[in-house]
Amino acid sequence: MHEIPSPRSEAHSPRSEAHSPRSEAKAVRRQALLDAAAGLFAAQGFAGVSLDDLGAAAGVSGPAIYRHFAGKQAVLGALLVGVSEELLAGGLRVADADQRANDDGAAQRGAQGNANDDGAVLRALVAFHVDFALSKPEVIRVQDRDFTSLSPDDRSAVRRLQRRYVDVWAGALAGLHPGTTPAELRVRAQAVFGLINSTPHSVGGAQRGGGRVPAARARELLSAMALAALTAPAP
Amino acid sequence: MHEIPSPRSEAHSPRSEAHSPRSEAKAVRRQALLDAAAGLFAAQGFAGVSLDDLGAAAGVSGPAIYRHFAGKQAVLGALLVGVSEELLAGGLRVADADQRANDDGAAQRGAQGNANDDGAVLRALVAFHVDFALSKPEVIRVQDRDFTSLSPDDRSAVRRLQRRYVDVWAGALAGLHPGTTPAELRVRAQAVFGLINSTPHSVGGAQRGGGRVPAARARELLSAMALAALTAPAP
DNA sequence: GCCTTGGGTTAGTGACGATTAACTGGAATC
DNA sequence: GATTCCAGTTAATCGTCACTAACCCAAGGC
Incomplete structure (x- = not known):
């Protein structure tokens, strides 16, 4: 997996206040996806979860995940x-x-x-x-x-x-x-x-x-x- | 899963010599499939194994598995x-x-x-x-x-x-x-x-x-x- | 020696699901 | 205020299977 360019604002900031302008809603989404993934993968296994399922569980639907992860x-x-x-x-x-x-x-x-x-x-x-x-x-x-x-x-x-x-x-x-x-x-x-x-x-x-x-x-x-x-x- | 009728030959002989006529090659196949399944499922997960893979590992190929299991x-x-x-x-x-x-x-x-x-x-x-x-x-x-x-x-x-x-x-x-x-x-x-x-x-x-x-x-x-x-x- | 049985085989078929394409609308920038 | 950006969206595309159909052919009962 290459890398998501992600302008500045690298990997840190456990405290997520007003850190990047306001498109840190992205970080929130990303985290929501990871949380949803943890639950779904645990319950049904990686192969048993479709991207649609995963997106739905995070409030977005379908291929929006590609905005956050390569796949x-x-x-x-x-x-x-x-x-x-x-x-x-x-x-x-x-x-x-x-x-x-x-x-x-x-x-x-x-x-x-x-x-x-x-x-x-x-x-x-x-x-x-x-x-x-x-x-x-x-x-x-x-x-x-x-x-x-x-x-x-x-x-x-x-x-x-x-x-x-x-x-x-x-x-x-x-x-x-x-x-x-x-x-x-x-x-x-x-x-x-x-x-x-x-x-x-x-x-x-x-x-x-x-x-x-x-x-x-x-x-x-x-x-x-x-x-x-x-x-x-x-x- | 229901039961294999398995003609007579109920009670004895766990060791599998000339027990049923000769179509007990079937039992051997079946066991080979189960053995192959154990190895493949362990290595790649249930979803990661195709029926073709499984059959191939047992020496038969593809949908022959349906002669032994419902799916x-x-x-x-x-x-x-x-x-x-x-x-x-x-x-x-x-x-x-x-x-x-x-x-x-x-x-x-x-x-x-x-x-x-x-x-x-x-x-x-x-x-x-x-x-x-x-x-x-x-x-x-x-x-x-x-x-x-x-x-x-x-x-x-x-x-x-x-x-x-x-x-x-x-x-x-x-x-x-x-x-x-x-x-x-x-x-x-x-x-x-x-x-x-x-x-x-x-x-x-x-x-x-x-x-x-x-x-x-x-x-x-x-x-x-x-x-x-x-x-x-x-x- | 016929004829049925039943394990095998090789072509479909139908879904499902991961990506990708084409487009949209609201911020952020200037 | 116009323009660029970019998270999202919906509609293809493309592969990969599980499972089914249509045929074989050895064995084994008669």
């Missing part, structure tokens, strides 16, 4: 690259903050002795990821269901970002499991993603027999399970 | 209902076996005191599910990616079977976590499925930096993590 695939690309960046950024932020707190508290005391604080980093990572998964289950679902529908470029971009995110986790795990290969640490991290990302499945549908588990409770439960899985001694 | 959706239905039945049957077998062993060993000694043996059942369930996920990652992947492409009937059939499988796990968990609601036990079980089913993702692609984790090692690691997550005290 259907580009919508998916923007969505998934966005999530991956958001996850990585969050992971780095959380890991840095806790790492820094650690360095402040107990300067350096030998390279391997900071398992205690790797624990703190892990707890923070788990809390972050659980919050993310519980607040945006649709995006989580799309990310590992429709990954293969991405263009080759977007696919490798997403893969790269995901890899870095996994490495943040693997880094935090390294102190806890010395002598374990990096590959195995990554498998461990990804298994925990699977655990946490199970929420779109389990919390999604109305269960028949029993009640639903409230989100706050699910957060605690998943965090506890994730930490247990992360800290379980290597076999 | 594309019916192939998916047969595949997923089959897996769900296989999982449930395996879960019941394993749970029964271990339950029986327990009853033999220590008759009855009060209703709640058998946590020890619920532990044994859980270990057996975990081992079973991990083996399944490692040996048939494609089917696992299809099951939670293309579930929504099922016909309404097949969808609810699969849902029913999955629900019963989850309940087998929840039953084994009940002794370990007394006072926990069934809904929460199900969430716990499904989270562990997510953990174990992460293998199609993590073991699937060729990693860049580090080596691969051998299957035997992955089995042990995932089992340990799953058990840790299952036995982690409720928050």
Whole structure:
């Protein structure tokens, strides 16, 4: 995907006040399209959503989407690259903050002795990821269901970002499991993603027999399970 | 899907020697189609596979599939209902076996005191599910990616079977976590499925930096993590 | 040895859906 | 106030399938 020229006003501005003249209604539309895409793709899969559906869900109809994206695939690309960046950024932020707190508290005391604080980093990572998964289950679902529908470029971009995110986790795990290969640490991290990302499945549908588990409770439960899985001694 | 009349030959012989006259080449074809479907659907998604692709992968070409299934959706239905039945049957077998062993060993000694043996059942369930996920990652992947492409009937059939499988796990968990609601036990079980089913993702692609984790090692690691997550005290 | 069965095959057929073309109307610019 | 821009719109176009029709031809029962 080439690039949308988009005069100035590059990618930033999470706060979207009177920033560009007034044709930032465009940014709003674009975001509406991405939001609609998250919901529709999650519910029906990338291939199961037509551009007409997608446009309709965002209030415009049909090929208006081409004013914002190069094509259907580009919508998916923007969505998934966005999530991956958001996850990585969050992971780095959380890991840095806790790492820094650690360095402040107990300067350096030998390279391997900071398992205690790797624990703190892990707890923070788990809390972050659980919050993310519980607040945006649709995006989580799309990310590992429709990954293969991405263009080759977007696919490798997403893969790269995901890899870095996994490495943040693997880094935090390294102190806890010395002598374990990096590959195995990554498998461990990804298994925990699977655990946490199970929420779109389990919390999604109305269960028949029993009640639903409230989100706050699910957060605690998943965090506890994730930490247990992360800290379980290597076999 | 109704039933294949399949002349007589009801009760015996799972092994498929000279069982029906010779037009059991049909059964072979059918199975080949299902195998091909598992691989293709896993790799490209249900919507990304054409009937021509599917037929070609099974050695026939195109609409020959209609001699074996009512349509594309019916192939998916047969595949997923089959897996769900296989999982449930395996879960019941394993749970029964271990339950029986327990009853033999220590008759009855009060209703709640058998946590020890619920532990044994859980270990057996975990081992079973991990083996399944490692040996048939494609089917696992299809099951939670293309579930929504099922016909309404097949969808609810699969849902029913999955629900019963989850309940087998929840039953084994009940002794370990007394006072926990069934809904929460199900969430716990499904989270562990997510953990174990992460293998199609993590073991699937060729990693860049580090080596691969051998299957035997992955089995042990995932089992340990799953058990840790299952036995982690409720928050 | 006929004649039915049934799995296969190769040409349609009909939808559906992603793009693209041609046009419109209200801002933003000057 | 005229002109340019550009998000939108509606009406083609073009491919790609799922599925159906019309034929084959080996087997297997009689």
